[in-house]
Each structure stands twice: as structure tokens, then as C-alpha cells.
Amino acid sequence: MFKHIITVLALIMLTASTVDASIDSSIEKENFFNEDSGMSGFSKIYVDGFGVNSNGFKLILRTYERHAETSFKPFLADIEYILMAQGQVVYSKRVEQIPLSVGSEGNIILNHQGNVALEGGKNYTGMAKVYLYREGKPEYYLTTSSNFTARNDAEITEVYGDGIGASATIKSMSMVPLDAKIIFTLKQGGKIVETREIAAPSIMSNDKEKTINILWTGNLGEGTYIVSVSLNGKDLTVNYDKIFTVDKRTSAKTPEATNQSGKSGDSSYSTPGFTVIIPVLAILALVLIYKRRG
CATH class of the missing domain: 2.60.40.10 (Immunoglobulins)
Known part of the structure; x- marks a missing residue:
């Protein structure tokens, strides 16, 4: 009887060991991509x-x-x-x-x-x-x-503005050809001065970025301005604001102004051409005197 019990226990242990080995083998086959049988790596x-x-x-x-x-x-x-x-x-x-x-x-x-x-x-x-x-x-x-x-996707990478016009650089980030419009809004002191609208370039993400330029209807006067650029399309709205200043227009210096900036008594700051006129007048006077004597 005792020998029979030992035999049964041995069979149970052997069966459990075989099942465990089968499970481990299944996990390794499912999860690991083996490159050698030694499993060193x-x-x-x-x-x-x-x-x-x-x-x-x-x-x-x-x-x-x-x-x-x-x-x-x-x-x-x-x-x-x-x-x-x-x-x-x-x-x-x-x-x-x-x-x-x-x-x-x-x-x-x-x-x-x-x-x-x-x-x-x-x-x-x-x-x-x-x-x-x-x-x-x-x-x-x-x-x-x-x-x-699939949707449009693009960004405005740079905006520039001055007294003559403005520009916006557009970069597409989608393989859907860009279908949108660009709106330039010029502002000063919180008021809209001018609005310009233009079609955006039809570009995709494998194209280079493109720059769009517009001109204001007239040259801007002195002051500080903001140009707001909006890129609008279906499911796409991108905004970019840029501030710029138009300086006072300065006229060219006159000869008198140049002369006044020079040092007193320094002939190098005299009126241009004056040193040439004196000899010419002297020659004309000698010619007239010679004709009268003749």
C-alpha cells in the first residue's frame, strides 16, 4: 500500500513538471524572437x-x-x-x-x-x-x-510689415493640398486701417514653405502699426501678429546745412563750387578789358 502511494505521488509530480514546461515553452514562443538556441541573447x-x-x-x-x-x-x-x-x-x-x-x-x-x-x-x-x-x-x-x-494643417512661420506692404511665410504640415485664404489686417491704435485678402498657396508638407507679399493702398505715415495675419481654411485657423514702426521721413541735407556743420573759418566746409566761380569771373573780366583796349 505504501509503495502504491509513493508511485502515485511520483506520477503527479512528473505530470505537473511536464505541464509547467509546456506553459513556459508557449510563453517563450509567443513573446521572444530567438536568434540562437543557447538563449544567450x-x-x-x-x-x-x-x-x-x-x-x-x-x-x-x-x-x-x-x-x-x-x-x-x-x-x-x-x-x-x-x-x-x-x-x-x-x-x-x-x-x-x-x-x-x-x-x-x-x-x-x-x-x-x-x-x-x-x-x-x-x-x-x-x-x-x-x-x-x-x-x-x-x-x-x-x-x-x-x-x-485627412485634414488641412499648416502654420505661419514668419510675418513682416513696413510702410509699403507686408508678407507672410506659410508652411504646410499635411499631405492634403492646402486650401485656405490669408487675411492681412493692418491696425494702428486699436483701429483697423486696412484689410487685404489673398488665396494661400496650394502646397503640401513635402513642398518648401512659400512667402506671400501684399502692398498697402498707400504709403503709411509715421507711427507704430500691427499687422495681423490669419490663415483660414476648413478646420484650420492660424493667427500671427507682428508689430512694426514707420520712421519719420528725413529730407537730404542742403549745402547750407552742410556748411553750418563745419568749423568756423575752415574753407573745406565752404559752399561747393564757390572757389571755382571766382577764377571764372576774373577771366571774364580780363577778356572784357582786352576787347575794350582793342
């Missing part, structure tokens, strides 16, 4: 954040285990960025061999912008597929996705 990443909008993709990867404070060894990855609209792929780009190192905190932030024109107000799905390298070849690891509605 392994590659593993978590997606801590993913976002996509009209401006582009942003992917945040983590290469360490928070609760265990374990950093994984550096490795390479391919990231495939995809944009879809109504089930159709409108953009796809694979960026290869991105180095993913632990860094200072183990976080890697990847940004990507697709060079494709989007339609404002239309719904899109953005995806990022991650491939990790194993024995020199990329193997699929995971996919993350997000939905968004």
Missing part, C-alpha cells in the same frame, strides 16, 4: 504607441521589459508603412534595416511621411508592419494600425 520589442494622420506616421517601440528591467540586445528591423482608403492601398513604403538599440531608455521613436496627396475629409487607415531580422533575413513580427480623417 534575444530580440524583443513592444509597440508603446502608434499614430497616423494627414501629417504622417509615428511609431514608438520599446526594447526592454519594464517589470524585469531587462534590456534586449540591439537588432535590425524593417518597417512597412501602408495607407488604405476604402479597402484599397493608396500608399506603401518599406524602410529597411532600421537599427533598434536599447538607447538611454530603450525607446525608439520612428517618424515617416508618405509622399501621396490625400483628400480632405476622407477616411483613411494607416498601418505599420514590423519585421525583425533572424539569421540575416527579415521575418514578420507584428502589425499595428490606426484610422484617421
Whole structure:
């Protein structure tokens, strides 16, 4: 009887050990991307954040285990960025061999912008597929996705104003072609002096910023002014104010004024041309005297 009990206990312990080993093996297969059988090092990443909008993709990867404070060894990855609209792929780009190192905190932030024109107000799905390298070849690891509605997005980077006119520099941050208007409002002492409106340049985020110039209806008088620039479009309002001063117009100095600034008795500050006129008059006088004698 005693031998029978010992045999049963041994079988129970063996079964429990086998189950534990099976669970551990399943966890390792699910979470770890092994690169060698000795497990001396392994590659593993978590997606801590993913976002996509009209401006582009942003992917945040983590290469360490928070609760265990374990950093994984550096490795390479391919990231495939995809944009879809109504089930159709409108953009796809694979960026290869991105180095993913632990860094200072183990976080890697990847940004990507697709060079494709989007339609404002239309719904899109953005995806990022991650491939990790194993024995020199990329193997699929995971996919993350997000939905968004395409919108205009732009900013005013600089405004300039003077007594003649004003300018505004516009930079687009969206792959939706900019559809907006620019309003220049000239103010002095809290009162609106003049308002000018002009169409904004139709640019996208992969274009260079552009500067728009306007002229006031007339030259401004002396004083301090504010030019308020507003960029207005659907779901887009950006404002930028700039103060400027128009100085008093100064006339050119007259010869008399120049002479007065000189030192008393100094011939170098005499009226220009005066030293030349005296000899000419003397020559004319001699000619007249010579003719009379003749």
C-alpha cells in the first residue's frame, strides 16, 4: 500500500513538471524572437504607441521589459508603412534595416511621411508592419494600425510689415493640398486701417514653405502699426501678429546745412563750387578789358 502511494505521488509530480514546461515553452514562443538556441541573447520589442494622420506616421517601440528591467540586445528591423482608403492601398513604403538599440531608455521613436496627396475629409487607415531580422533575413513580427480623417494643417512661420506692404511665410504640415485664404489686417491704435485678402498657396508638407507679399493702398505715415495675419481654411485657423514702426521721413541735407556743420573759418566746409566761380569771373573780366583796349 505504501509503495502504491509513493508511485502515485511520483506520477503527479512528473505530470505537473511536464505541464509547467509546456506553459513556459508557449510563453517563450509567443513573446521572444530567438536568434540562437543557447538563449544567450534575444530580440524583443513592444509597440508603446502608434499614430497616423494627414501629417504622417509615428511609431514608438520599446526594447526592454519594464517589470524585469531587462534590456534586449540591439537588432535590425524593417518597417512597412501602408495607407488604405476604402479597402484599397493608396500608399506603401518599406524602410529597411532600421537599427533598434536599447538607447538611454530603450525607446525608439520612428517618424515617416508618405509622399501621396490625400483628400480632405476622407477616411483613411494607416498601418505599420514590423519585421525583425533572424539569421540575416527579415521575418514578420507584428502589425499595428490606426484610422484617421485627412485634414488641412499648416502654420505661419514668419510675418513682416513696413510702410509699403507686408508678407507672410506659410508652411504646410499635411499631405492634403492646402486650401485656405490669408487675411492681412493692418491696425494702428486699436483701429483697423486696412484689410487685404489673398488665396494661400496650394502646397503640401513635402513642398518648401512659400512667402506671400501684399502692398498697402498707400504709403503709411509715421507711427507704430500691427499687422495681423490669419490663415483660414476648413478646420484650420492660424493667427500671427507682428508689430512694426514707420520712421519719420528725413529730407537730404542742403549745402547750407552742410556748411553750418563745419568749423568756423575752415574753407573745406565752404559752399561747393564757390572757389571755382571766382577764377571764372576774373577771366571774364580780363577778356572784357582786352576787347575794350582793342
